[in-house]
Amino acid sequence: MSADTANRSDERHSPILEVEGLSKSFGEIKALSDVDLAIEQGEVHTIIGPNGAGKTTLFNLITGSLRPTAGSVQFKDQDVTKKSLDARTRFGLTRVFQSAEIFPDLTVKENLRLAAQSREQSLNPLSRQKEGHERDAEEMLNAIDLGVSATTNSEDLSHGDKKRLEIGMSLATKPNCLLLDEPTSGVSEKDSQRIIDQLIEMTADITVILIEHDIDIVMGVSDRITALESGQRIAQGSPEEIEDNEEVQRAYLGGYV
Numbered sequence: 001m002s003a004d005t006a007n008r009s010d011e012r013h014s015p016i017l018e019v020e021g022l023s024k025s026f027g028e029i030k031a032l033s034d035v036d037l038a039i040e041q042g043e044v045h046t047i048i049g050p051n052g053a054g055k056t057t058l059f060n061l062i063t064g065s066l067r068p069t070a071g072s073v074q075f076k077d078q079d080v081t082k083k084s085l086d087a088r089t090r091f092g093l094t095r096v097f098q099s100a101e102i103f104p105d106l107t108v109k110e111n112l113r114l115a116a117q118s119r120e121q122s123l124n125p126l127s128r129q130k131e132g133h134e135r136d137a138e139e140m141l142n143a144i145d146l147g148v149s150a151t152t153n154s155e156d157l158s159h160g161d162k163k164r165l166e167i168g169m170s171l172a173t174k175p176n177c178l179l180l181d182e183p184t185s186g187v188s189e190k191d192s193q194r195i196i197d198q199l200i201e202m203t204a205d206i207t208v209i210l211i212e213h214d215i216d217i218v219m220g221v222s223d224r225i226t227a228l229e230s231g232q233r234i235a236q237g238s239p240e241e242i243e244d245n246e247e248v249q250r251a252y253l254g255g256y257v
């Protein structure tokens with residue numbers, strides 16, 4: 001575990017997000033069955049599992065893209081189970097922007113400014129704090145190391161830089177809890193590590209829930225890990241505990257991951 005990650009664990013307090021008995025069926029398919037999860041404030045919590053284990057379904061239920069068949073989601077001590085995705089974003093529960101949500105013919109900086117603006121306008125539609133957004137966009141540009149590409153149209157960025165822009169835009173909305181579904185997918189190994197290192201640095205004071213397939217990255221960045229298989233939670237613990245867990249070894253480390 002890196003020094004950054006170790007420090008984060010020390011700062012943990014109480015659960016920011018609690019999921020109880022969460023289940024989702026699609027017709028006959030039980031994508032998620034009776035999953036409990038308590039995410040502590042400030043931790044990096046990674047969800048692992050083989051293809052079809054239910055990771056994305058769990059994410060979609062937490063963010064509000066999907067409604068559960070049973071169970072509840074509590075965020076900052078409020079029951080958000082029936083709240084929309086937008087309402088959850090306003091509470092500070094944000095999933096990372098997808099490429100499809102980046103305006104391709106706007107520059108990198110313009111996209112960052114719009115993201116900074118979007119949260120504030122959803123909180124206060126009359127807000128006109130342009131200078132604040134400009135400053136936020138500038139700061140984020142530097143944090144994600146895209147200063148040299150500030151005036152580049154987003155469609156002209158490399159795949160890795162687009163991924164960084166997605167993360168930067170999500171952070172510009174100032175979330176308390178950020179959910180990232182495979183932030184390094186399709187990115188070279190060298191770029192992956194750089195993206196993850198920046199991510200950990202930039203999210204030092206917020207909670208991160210991550211889906212990640214690269215087991216080296218998982219073991220390096222996570223405070224705790226939850227392992228799913230066939231829609232069920234089969235293990236939860238520190239990277240060391242997960243590495244030593246026989247169920248996990250059988251299901252994940254033995255060949256899937």
Ligand SMILES: Nc1ncnc2c1ncn2[C@@H]1O[C@H](COP(=O)(O)OP(=O)(O)OP(=O)(O)O)[C@@H](O)[C@H]1O
Binds near residue numbers: 049051055056
């Ligand atoms: N909209 C849907 N309609 C029907 N079945 C679905 C739907 N979404 C997911 N499923 C099924 O639910 C199960 C869990 O899928 P999910 O995408 O959550 O798994 P995952 O762990 O994210 O997999 P992967 O690593 O491949 O992305 C799978 O059997 C999948 O086929």
